[in-house]
Amino acid sequence: xxxxxxxxxxxxxxxxxxxxxxxxxxxxxxxxxxxxxxxxxxxxxxxxxxxxxxxxxxxxxxxxxxxxxxxxxxxxxxxxxxxxxxxxxxxxxxxxxxxxxxxxxxxxxxxxxxxxxxxxxxxxxxxxxxxxxxxxxxxxxxxxxxxxxxxxxxxxxxxxxxxxxxxxxxxxxxxxxxxxxxxxxxxxxxxxxxxxxxxxxxxxxxxxxxxxxxxxxxxxxxxxxxxxxxxxxxxxxxxxxxxxxxxxxxxxxxxxxxxxxxxxxxxxxxxxxxxxxxxxxxxxxxxxxxxxxxxxxxxxxxxxxxxxxxxxxxxxxxxxxxxxxxxxxxxxxxxxxxxxxxxxxxxxxxxxxxxxxxxxxxxxxxxxxxxxxxxxxxxxxxxxxxxxxxxxxxxxxxxxxx
Amino acid sequence: xxxxxxxxxxxxxxxxxxxxxxxxxxxxxxxxxxxxxxxxxxxxxxxxxxxxxxxxxxxxxxxxxxxxxxxxxxxxxxxxxxxxxxxxxxxxxxxxxxxxxxxxxxxxxxxxxxxxxxxxxxxxxxxxxxxxxxxxxxxxxxxxxxxxxxxxxxxxxxxxxxxxxxxxxxxxxxxxxxxxxxxxxxx
Numbered sequence: 052x053x054x055x056x057x058x059x060x061x062x063x064x065x066x067x068x069x070x071x072x073x074x075x076x077x078x079x080x081x082x083x084x085x086x087x088x089x090x091x092x093x094x095x096x097x098x099x100x101x102x103x104x105x106x107x108x109x110x111x112x113x114x115x116x117x118x119x120x121x122x123x124x125x126x127x128x129x130x131x132x133x134x135x136x137x138x139x140x141x142x143x144x145x146x147x148x149x150x151x152x153x154x155x156x157x158x159x160x161x162x163x164x165x166x167x168x169x170x171x172x173x174x175x176x177x178x179x180x181x182x183x184x185x186x187x188x189x190x191x192x193x194x195x196x197x198x199x200x201x202x203x204x205x206x207x208x209x210x211x212x213x214x215x216x217x218x219x220x221x222x223x224x225x226x227x228x229x230x231x232x233x234x235x236x237x238x239x240x241x242x243x244x245x246x247x248x249x250x251x252x253x254x255x256x257x258x259x260x261x262x263x264x265x266x267x268x269x270x271x272x273x274x275x276x277x278x279x280x281x282x283x284x285x286x287x288x289x290x291x292x293x294x295x296x297x298x299x300x301x302x303x304x305x306x307x308x309x310x311x312x313x314x315x316x317x318x319x320x321x322x323x324x325x326x327x328x329x330x331x332x333x334x335x336x337x338x339x340x341x342x343x344x345x346x347x348x349x350x351x352x353x354x355x356x357x358x359x360x361x362x363x364x365x366x367x368x369x370x371x372x373x374x375x376x377x378x379x380x381x382x383x384x385x386x387x388x389x390x391x392x393x394x395x396x397x398x399x400x401x402x403x404x405x406x407x408x409x410x411x412x413x414x415x416x417x418x419x420x421x422x423x424x425x426x427x428x429x430x431x432x433x434x435x436x437x438x439x440x441x442x443x444x445x446x447x448x449x450x451x452x453x
Numbered sequence: 454x455x456x457x458x459x460x461x462x463x464x465x466x467x468x469x470x471x472x473x474x475x476x477x478x479x480x481x482x483x484x485x486x487x488x489x490x491x492x493x494x495x496x497x498x499x500x501x502x503x504x505x506x507x508x509x510x511x512x513x514x515x516x517x518x519x520x521x522x523x524x525x526x527x528x529x530x531x532x533x534x535x536x537x538x539x540x541x542x543x544x545x546x547x548x549x550x551x552x553x554x555x556x557x558x559x560x561x562x563x564x565x566x567x568x569x570x571x572x573x574x575x576x577x578x579x580x581x582x583x584x585x586x587x588x589x590x591x592x593x594x595x596x597x598x599x600x601x602x603x604x605x606x607x608x609x610x611x612x613x614x615x616x617x618x619x620x621x622x623x624x625x626x627x628x629x630x631x632x633x634x635x636x637x638x639x640x
Contacts, residue, residue, distance in 0.1 A: 326555045332545050368518065370510065452501060 060449050065219060065436030066293050070429070073291075077429045084422025087415045094412045100402060101412050103162035108398040109416035110155055111253065112276075112391055113424055115269060117152055118245050119277025120145035121208050122270075125241055128211075128227075128234035134305050136448035137297045137438045141284050143215055144432060145277065146208035151427050153201040155420050159252070160194060168193075170258035180259050180335075188258060196251055200244045207237050215439055222441035245270055256401045260339045264324035271320045275313035276390040279383035282306050286380050293437050300374050301451050307373025308453075310383065314367065318360035343396055346406035351396055359389040391417075461637040464589035465491075465609040466620050467596060468629035473499050476604040479627040480505040483606070486623075490609040494590070494599045513576050520572025521565045528564035532557040593633045607635075 070077070094102045120142040127135045127142075164171040171193075175185040211230055218226040246266025254265050262268075282303070288294050328336045343352050363382055372378050395413075402408075439445065470476040473495065480493055484507035493506065533551070536542040541549045547556065578584065590596050590607055599605055606629075608620050621632050 322555070322558060326558065329555050330545075370514075 060446050062445065063296055063438075063440075063449075065440035066297070066438065067435075068288075068293065068429075068433040068437055070433040073429055077426055080422045080429065081426035082422075084419055084424075084426055087418035087422060090415045091412065091419050094415065098410075098412065099162065100166045101410050102416070103159070103166035104398055104402040105410060105412040105416040106158050106162070106420075107167060107252065108394055108413060109420045110152070110159060111398065112394045112417065113148075113155075113420050114152055114248075115273040115390070115394070116277045116280050117146055117148050117208075118204070118241075118270075119273035119275070120281070121149075121204065122241060122274055123277060123281070124208070124211050125234045125237045128230045129238055131231060133444045133447040134302065134451040134453075136442045136444050137294070137302060138281060138285055138306070139442075140215065140436065140438050141288075142277070142281055143208070143212045144428065145280065145284075146204075147212050147431065148424055148428060149201065149205045149208050151424060153205065155423075156197065156201065160197065163193070164190065168255055168258070170255060184258065188255060193251060193255075196247060200248045203240060203244050207233070207241070211237075215442075216435045218442060219436050219440050224443050227443055242266070242270070245273065253397055256398065257338065259335065262324055262328070262336070262339070264320060264327075268317075268320050268324055271313060271317040272390055272393055275310065275317050276387055278306060278310050278313060279386045279390075282310065282379055282383045283387075286376050288437060289376070297438050297449065299449075300376075301453055302448075303376050303379060304370070304374045304453055305451070307367060307379045307382075310379070310386065311364070311367040311373065314360060314363045314386065318364070321360075342400050342404055346404075348396065348400050348407060351392065351407055355389065355392055355396060358385070359393060363389075461639050463610045463617065464592075464635045464637050465607050465612075465615070466617070466624065467590055467593055467605055467607045467633050467635055468621075468624040468627075469595065469598075469631040470604040470606060470628060471630050473604055475628040476606060477502065477505050479606060479624075479629075482627055483608070486614070488608060488612055488614055490612040490615075492607050494596075494603075494605040494607065496600055496602060496604075511580070513573060513580060516576040517569050517573045520576075521569035524564040524566070524568030525561050527568070528561040529554075529557060531564075532560050587638060589635050589637050592635050592638070595631065595633070 091102060091106065094105075123135070123142045124139065124146055126132070127139050159167065170181055170184075170188050171190050173181055175182045181188065210233065214226040214230050217223075246269075249266050249269035253269065254261065285294065285298055285302075285306075289298060325340065328340055342348065363386055366382055367373060367379075372382070399408075399413075442448075470479060476493060476495065477499060480502065483491060484505065493502065495502075533554070537550065537553065543549070547553050590605075595603070596605060606624065608615060608624070614620070617634065621634075624632055
């Protein structure tokens with residue numbers, strides 16, 4: 052048993068994903084995505100309101116994962132981290148999906164006015180609450196802001212990926228410095244983008260309600276779910292024979308720790324938001340939880356508290372669990388399912404205040420966006436090395452122990 | 454009955470190593486030879502030394518878990534029993550059953566942290582054999598350099614493989630620059 056921090060390391064050669072070998076996976080993802088997309092188009096003519104909400108639910112799920120991935124990229128550079136060099140390329144790749152997400156936002160933009168956001172159809176002069184918020188809740192501004200969020204997210208994710216990929220070719224350290232510099236400006240702007248996107252697209256579903264914790268709450272779910280996706284993605288690649296000598300048990304332990312940390316962070320933020328509203332009991336704040344703590348939504352909310360926090364918390368406490376790829380993957384899948392439930396409880400009660408009403412369009416919208424994003428992800432995965440092959444901190448990352 | 458001229462029993466052999474690197478490889482060899490009662494002393498933590506010494510995972514974590522669990526349950530009982538069962542508090546239309554638990558979460562959280570921290574500190578001290586007044590290894594003056602630039606390894610006499618000559622020879626082979634026999638404190 053030799054210790055990695057004292058072993059000698061050879062710089063591993065760059066590894067490239069072979070698209071030809073993943074042909075079946077890509078065909079299944081792309082085919083299922085297209086079929087589901089067609090079904091969603093049919094669904095629009097059957098039940099447009101349901102489609103709008105199902106689509107928003109599915110879109111938000113994938114949007115938060117991509118946002119979280121961009122956060123890990125920015126955080127890596129801002130903290131000048133070493134351990135994450137070997138997994139960073141994959142979060143860069145997931146964050147590279149933002150242009151496609153912008154495309155998937157189009158149905159939301161089109162269906163916003165009649166179905167999703169009631170404030171768009173109400174005259175501010177007739178509603179005092181809306182009148183007070185009218186300087187912010189204007190349809191024109193809503194679309195302009197969406198443009199701004201996507202513009203920023205696409206620009207930043209592409210800039211970081213471009214620098215990182217160029218470094219693969221040249222090995223020039225100036226890219227590392229450039230990315231670090233951009234990360235400091237990028238992080239606060241990222242926080243602003245995600246916060247206001249969460250306010251615009253989710254909080255404004257009920258314009259009478261507000262919560263100052265909302266942006267952080269969505270962020271907590273984003274960082275958590277994207278870490279779960281990263282763990283699953285790395286394990287999938289390793290299962291296909293890639294990254295065998297690059298990602299080790301030590302990296303799994305760190306990813307597992309971050310999964311654990313953000314599991315706790317999500318609960319902390321979620322509870323802080325809930326308790327302050329619950330305790331103060333002010334009608335203009337309680338409407339959100341009143342709706343979600345009545346009828347069958349209440350049961351789902353209790354499942355969320357136990358399943359999103361207590362189960363993964365107790366499960367991930369042990370070091371061995373976080374170190375073992377197979378076990379931590381089970382937790383990652385569980386957390387993604389819980390994140391799905393979290394987003395579902397955020398979006399759906401607005402359409403179905405009477406209780407949990409599952410609809411095939413929920414699954415179809417998920418399959419459409421998920422399948423197509425998976426297809427686009429895999430089709431561009433082979434272009435660059437699967438890890439940052441000439442990052443100056445690569446050896447340090449390979450050696451990391453904790 | 455001991456006379457003033459007899460030495461107290463031998464505690465073990467301390468050897469000074471010239472560098473962290475030599476110490477690290479010496480630790481690996483001692484581990485592979487199956488020594489059980491020994492330790493290394495360095496001015497700073499050395500990465501990977503746990504594995505080089507073959508140390509097992511510390512049991513402190515399990516104690517902390519049960520300490521924290523005790524804290525949660527104590528807080529739940531202290532806050533919940535009076536205000537749910539003994540004297541139900543009617544405040545702002547809050548439920549009078551277990552669903553009023555959000556109000557207790559801050560105190561549950563605090564007591565969980567508090568008792569976890571106490572058990573962490575307490576069990577860490579207990580497993581390290583602390584506090585104590587003195588350690589026989591300080592009977593060798595040179596050992597004071599452990600907080601400056603000295604790298605030391607100590608093999609205790611209670612180890613099954615210990616014998617004064619053989620162990621000293623082994624340590625010399627492993628690269629020790631200075632070897633001393635340390636005795637227990639005189640009574």
